[in-house]
Amino acid sequence: MVEPLLIEIGVEELPAVPLLKELPEIEKKWATILEKNGLLCEFEFYYTPRRLVVWHREFKTSQEDSVEEFFGAPVEMAIKEGLPTPAALGFAKKCGVPFEELSRGTKGGKEVLYYAKNLQGKPSAQLLHGMIEQWIKSLNFGKSMRWGSNTESFIRPIRWLNVMLGEKCVEATLFGVASHSSTYVHRISHFYAKPIESIHHYFEVLKQGSVSLFPQERRDMILKAFATLEENHGITIEVDEDLLAEVVAITEHPTPLLGNFDDHFLELPPEVIITSMKEHQRYFPVFKEGKLTNAFVVVSNALSENFSHVIEGNERVLRPRLSDALFFYRNDLKKGLSTAGLEKVVFMNGLGTVAEKIQREKIVAQKLLAQSKAYGLFTDDETIKGDLERAMGLAKADLMSEMVYEFTELQGIMGYYYALALGENDRVAQAIKEQYHFTGEPISSPLSAIVNMAMKLDTLIGMFSIGEIPTGSRDPFALRRAVNGIMSIALKHAIPLNFSTFIPSVKGLYGTDRDYLSTLETFITERLAGVYPEVNPSIIQAVVNRESPFLDVLALDSKIQKVDEMAKSDDAKASFSLIKRLANILKEEYVDGDPDAERFNDHERALYAKFSLIIEQFGDNLETLFDIKTALDAFFVNVMVNDENVDIRANRKKLLNTIYQKFALYADFKQITL
Secondary structure (H helix, E strand, O other), X not given: OEEEEEEEEXXXXXXXXXXXHHHHHHHHHHHHHHHHOOOOOOOEEEEEOOEEEEXXXXXXXXXXXXXXXXXXXXXXXXXXXXXXXXXXXXXXXXXXOOHHHOEEEEXXXXXXXXXXXXXXXXXXXXXXXXXXXHHHHHOOOOOOEOOOXXXXXXXXXXXXXXXXXXXXXXXXXXXXXXXXXXXXXXXXXXXXXXXXXXXXXXHHXXXXXXXXXXXXXXXXXXXXXXXXXXXXXXXEEOOOHHHHHHHHHOOOOOEEEEEEOOHHHHHOOHHHHHHHHHHHHOOEEXXXXXXXXXXXXXXXOOOOOOOHHHHHHXXXXXXXXXXXXXXXHHHHHHHOOOOOOHHHOEEEOOOEEHHHHHHHHHHHHHHHHHHHHHOOOOOOHHHHHHHHHHHHHHOOHHHHOHHXXXXXXXXXXXXXXHXXXXXXXXXXXXXXXXXXXXXXXXXXXXXXXXHHHHHHHHHHHHHHHOOOOOEOOEOOOOHHHHHHHHHHHHHHHOOOOEHHHHHHHHHHHHOXXXXXXXXXXXXXXXXXXXXXXXXXXXXXXXXXXXXXXXXXXXXXXXXXXXXXXXXXXXXXXXXXXXXXXXXXXXXXXXXXXXXXXXXXXXXXXHHHHHHHHHHHHHOOOHHHHHHHHHHHHHHHHHOOOOOOOHHHHHHHHHHHHHHXXXXXXXXXXXXXXX
């Protein structure tokens, strides 16, 4: 038999960010508890800032009856001379029955003591109290608190509990709060508890009390109101998905409202205004004709026929925030960009100060530039050299600004605006702005790419030099992201970088005898799957392992792309299997050297002629190398490689090895699994 089940846990206002972080686990944890209790079934989970709700349309009113089986010791060991041994008596005691009630069963091919106990399923109403308590205590919101006389803690005080199975209230207690068939609606609508006559009535009471229980419904309400505001005022509202999720989590009856601020604040960089509004007030920025305008959208949780006072209040709160920001901005411009003071700021124990980090980054950047010029990437030597020196010298200067002290997430961005305002050229300013960008974020030029890579390389090598190596999920300095960023940027802008030679060339900057090169190389190769998410991982590993350590980024990329392209061809499986067969034959007995053509029979001669023609016309091109397939197939059909004659066998393997070595320039094909 099934009945609907409603569980509502009423709380004081939940903080949005901890709730959203735990949100993916909340349903999983309830499902796990259901499964452990034999009551797993479909359910829905909803939340508002004042409630966590589980809703089962159909919930079993009782566990199903079951049989619990017990297997004991082998009979030959459990019974001696017709009498039960201590092991047998102990097993009977465990089963809760006299020895005589035990039967025999089979386990692992042996006859053993056996007992089956029929278990009658318990009513769900008896289990729900413990299940709910276990579920709530399993939730991890980070910080928690105690209130009243409670010795246990939760993210916020629990104020009411409503558990209904069918039309009956289920007895349950949570943090000293007993279950009652009642709920609370929007505070402005009605302050006291509202009685609930049935589960269907529960949803009606919330609706009438101006509570939109369903997060998706609240989200849709907000976006629909945004569209109306945009149409009525000729504006565009920037929808930040993270901010929208927060607003959905902190409202029960959302109403978007359009407010304004004094237009003289537009003197500030747009990022400052937007950050101030989002971080401090959860406001959405407004654009007109592609530019930030002096307006904002706040999503109110109030109930009112006239929201003018709500708008005025939010405008009044925003004004001093922007006034402070404008004061910081003007002060920073007066002082200019300077790294003075960074020599007193410790970057990391063992790696010195931020000022020392800047000096290391300059050297790393200069080496990257020298390699790039050797590849013909830069032609205007003096200009790029001066721009790089200027960009590296000013990159961290905004860390000493008042604005970045207030808004740390604006580092780099503020350096960009200050650099432009103080007369630096656009290339230098952009490089300062983009130094912290990661994969997927824009890097406008090779100059910016070198500045960005130099910063990440210094952090990566430096952390490994002092033993700060990521373990498990722990990666406080985002070194995994740094590797992905370095490689992605190098590939996009064709910056030559061979980790295996570059890292030793700058090792002296870090003043340690620690041997971390091989560990760092392994760490880098393990990140390649993140750089090539669409590529078969076995292809990546096969390319890397062919010449390990082989960490020349551009060369590595070329080979991965070519092997991957061939792996996606129509006859890839047959072609790759043939090359793997070739590799496996040579693995058994590797024979180096050139084959003696005078010893060839007609089939060997045909294979060698085809191979020579491919190399003569196309060189080591992988795609054309696979044209050897037909000739190689014919060779294997007609030729016994492992001939009894030692000299013939060796000559044939030399022939096969000559062919395979061209494929091996790209990858170890034995490792590729299609």
